[in-house]
Amino acid sequence: MTNSSAVEIVEVAPRDGFQAIKPFIPTETKISACKALIEAGFKRLEVGAFVSPKAIPQLADTAEVHAALAEQAVARSVRLSTLVPNTTGGRRALDAGISDLVFVLSASEAHNQSNVRRSVAASLEDLRELADVGRDVQGFRLRVNIATVFDCPFEGRTPEAAVRHIVERVLEMGIPVEFGLCDTTGRAFPDHVGSLCGELVQHYASERSVGWAFHGHDTFGLGLANALSAYAGGIRIFDAAAAGLGGCPFAPGASGNTATEDLVFTFGNMNIPTDLDLDKLLDAATAMETLPGAQTGGHVRGLPRARICA
Amino acid sequence: MTNSSAVEIVEVAPRDGFQAIKPFIPTETKISACKALIEAGFKRLEVGAFVSPKAIPQLADTAEVHAALAEQAVARSVRLSTLVPNTTGGRRALDAGISDLVFVLSASEAHNQSNVRRSVAASLEDLRELADVGRDVQGFRLRVNIATVFDCPFEGRTPEAAVRHIVERVLEMGIPVEFGLCDTTGRAFPDHVGSLCGELVQHYASERSVGWAFHGHDTFGLGLANALSAYAGGIRIFDAAAAGLGGCPFAPGASGNTATEDLVFTFGNMNIPTDLDLDKLLDAATAMETLPGAQTGGHVRGLPRARICA
Numbered sequence: 329m330t331n332s333s334a335v336e337i338v339e340v341a342p343r344d345g346f347q348a349i350k351p352f353i354p355t356e357t358k359i360s361a362c363k364a365l366i367e368a369g370f371k372r373l374e375v376g377a378f379v380s381p382k383a384i385p386q387l388a389d390t391a392e393v394h395a396a397l398a399e400q401a402v403a404r405s406v407r408l409s410t411l412v413p414n415t416t417g418g419r420r421a422l423d424a425g426i427s428d429l430v431f432v433l434s435a436s437e438a439h440n441q442s443n444v445r446r447s448v449a450a451s452l453e454d455l456r457e458l459a460d461v462g463r464d465v466q467g468f469r470l471r472v473n474i475a476t477v478f479d480c481p482f483e484g485r486t487p488e489a490a491v492r493h494i495v496e497r498v499l500e501m502g503i504p505v506e507f508g509l510c511d512t513t514g515r516a517f518p519d520h521v522g523s524l525c526g527e528l529v530q531h532y533a534s535e536r537s538v539g540w541a542f543h544g545h546d547t548f549g550l551g552l553a554n555a556l557s558a559y560a561g562g563i564r565i566f567d568a569a570a571a572g573l574g575g576c577p578f579a580p581g582a583s584g585n586t587a588t589e590d591l592v593f594t595f596g597n598m599n600i601p602t603d604l605d606l607d608k609l610l611d612a613a614t615a616m617e618t619l620p621g622a623q624t625g626g627h628v629r630g631l632p633r634a635r636i637c638a
Numbered sequence: 639m640t641n642s643s644a645v646e647i648v649e650v651a652p653r654d655g656f657q658a659i660k661p662f663i664p665t666e667t668k669i670s671a672c673k674a675l676i677e678a679g680f681k682r683l684e685v686g687a688f689v690s691p692k693a694i695p696q697l698a699d700t701a702e703v704h705a706a707l708a709e710q711a712v713a714r715s716v717r718l719s720t721l722v723p724n725t726t727g728g729r730r731a732l733d734a735g736i737s738d739l740v741f742v743l744s745a746s747e748a749h750n751q752s753n754v755r756r757s758v759a760a761s762l763e764d765l766r767e768l769a770d771v772g773r774d775v776q777g778f779r780l781r782v783n784i785a786t787v788f789d790c791p792f793e794g795r796t797p798e799a800a801v802r803h804i805v806e807r808v809l810e811m812g813i814p815v816e817f818g819l820c821d822t823t824g825r826a827f828p829d830h831v832g833s834l835c836g837e838l839v840q841h842y843a844s845e846r847s848v849g850w851a852f853h854g855h856d857t858f859g860l861g862l863a864n865a866l867s868a869y870a871g872g873i874r875i876f877d878a879a880a881a882g883l884g885g886c887p888f889a890p891g892a893s894g895n896t897a898t899e900d901l902v903f904t905f906g907n908m909n910i911p912t913d914l915d916l917d918k919l920l921d922a923a924t925a926m927e928t929l930p931g932a933q934t935g936g937h938v939r940g941l942p943r944a945r946i947c948a
Contacts, residue, residue, distance in 0.1 A: 481945075484948070515945065517904065517907045517908050518863075518866055518904075518908070519908045546859070546937070547937065547941070548900075548903070548904075548937050548938055548941070549856070549859075549861070549862055549897075549900045549904075549936065549937030549938065550862055550904065551859070552859055552860055552862075552863045553828075553862045553863035553866055553904075556828055556863055587859075590858075590859045593858070594827065594828075594858075594859075594860065594863075597827045598827050598828070598829045599829075626859065627856070627857065627858050627859030628858055628859065631857070631858070635791075635825065638794070
């Protein structure tokens with residue numbers, strides 16, 4: 329944990345956003361979109377996933393997209409991560425030379441069953457295997473995204489004990505880890521977000537190698553309020569998707585991620601540095617609107633540019 | 639100032655919302671809409687305005703709407719207020735038997751000129767005259783809405799001194815008053831809202847007869863975040879418009895008010911009592927969507943009712 333006021337924003341549209349779009353986005357278009365985001369200054373992008381191409385055909389070209397971006401990423405010190413729902417996916421990613429992995433499991437049993445078709449315990453056992461594999465891999469970095477940290481579409485409010493259980497089991501694996509606290513449904517409330525984030529960040533403040541990120545959705549209009557509560561709780565890493573793309577196909581009623589441009593606009597005007605070029609980000613986000621099948625969200629993108637980038 | 643956690647929400651769609659709709663809404667429809675809102679439990683409605691019918695023909699039937707609601711309002715202890723941009727309008731309202739008035743002026747000179755076509759000093763002089771008239775009127779109640787408290791579409795960030803100047807001049811008039819701190823453009827930021835509201839509420843805490851309300855817009859996606867910051871600053875009265883109707887016709891780029899249903903949903907889930915029936919409010923808001931020419935906003939209205947009213 330740093331005491332700095334600055335935030336790091338992880339642009340997740342090339343994974344969480346694209347996976348929600350049905351018509352296949354040509355690989356070249358995906359690459360161009362990522363390059364536009366890198367132009368806007370992002371130092372971290374979540375690009376694609378190593379999941380079953382039958383389940384999510386949209387992301388079947390993840391290895392190609394990563395390969396096309398690799399040189400630019402190294403030159404600009406940009407981290408390109410990829411999502412894996414299990415160790416099989418993790419091994420495939422590592423085989424493709426991608427060592428920055430986002431493993432996903434849910435705090436609620438019902439959502440984990442729905443999302444990755446097994447129990448939380450089975451996901452944790454699988455993650456332990458991935459951690460063992462990763463330990464020997466040069467440059468291995470692990471984000472553990474905990475879905476439904478605050479609210480589950482099937483079970484309602486998530487007990488804090490379920491979240492702490494996962495955190496404890498992961499820390500026992502003894503490798504550096506960043507946790508993504510995911511408001512999968514967008515139905516978290518700012519008081520809950522602030523208190524849970526604050527407790528976790530404080531409780532594990534002495535842990536050598538643990539980081540915290542907040543991943544929010546704007547479904548209920550609380551995307552920005554929740555992000556600011558997470559910030560107040562000590563979180564400094566935020567996932568967001570340009571143009572508010574995305575959602576969770578397995579969480580009924582969940583719509584897009586908090587729009588990156590809304591978050592950058594807000595942080596910037598609260599004197600919280602993001603080190604991003606909002607003007608270029610708006611260009612990149614506006615281009616995403618034109619993707620066939622894209623369901624966009626967010627607020628500031630359509631407003632007069634002079635009032636946004638002032 | 640009360641120390642209670644509960645909030646009072648003033649439903650302003652029948653003024654701020656309807657005035658933004660071009661096609662004339664039949665008087666009977668306006669009355670039905672207000673009755674549906676009263677059914678949902680509102681104890682305060684801002685209904686229409688005594689403005690030039692040439693400037694805003696939509697609100698030309700304000701006296702009729704008030705008259706039709708008067709009996710029900712008395713029976714249910716509902717306050718029906720009306721907006722007046724000057725003492726001429728105030729006298730007309732009083733002549734119509736309406737003694738619960740909302741006087742509007744802006745903290746920024748440029749916006750006051752644009753909105754009511756005179757200087758801030760002239761508005762204050764006019765308000766002093768209205769206060770003198772009202773002093774002798776049975777049941778006279780005065781809300782002073784200060785527009786562009788945080789941000790002006792013409793002048794940018796509003797200096798706090800401009801707001802304090804108006805507050806001081808009004809308090810010198812020596813009558814009980816409630817100030818409406820209006821984020822006219824929706825471009826206020828939560829840190830600014832929290833600090834200014836907190837400072838004003840605290841600074842005047844010993845004043846016998848002064849109240850504070852926050853009036854926000856969701857144009858930049860910050861409607862809920864700003865309302866929660868105002869709450870944290872001690873504000874307990876909030877304006878909002880069902881279905882996110884409204885805006886300011888004289889503030890370029892400003893769109894709808896924060897949707898009442900979003901605010902009620904959020905407060906309710908943060909254990910902040912509103913004493914409103916969200917289910918009935920959603921019915922009333924959904925009905926407003928069907929008004930020809932209505933531009934709606936907000937987030938929760940279109941989501942599964944079971945996830946909203948749980």
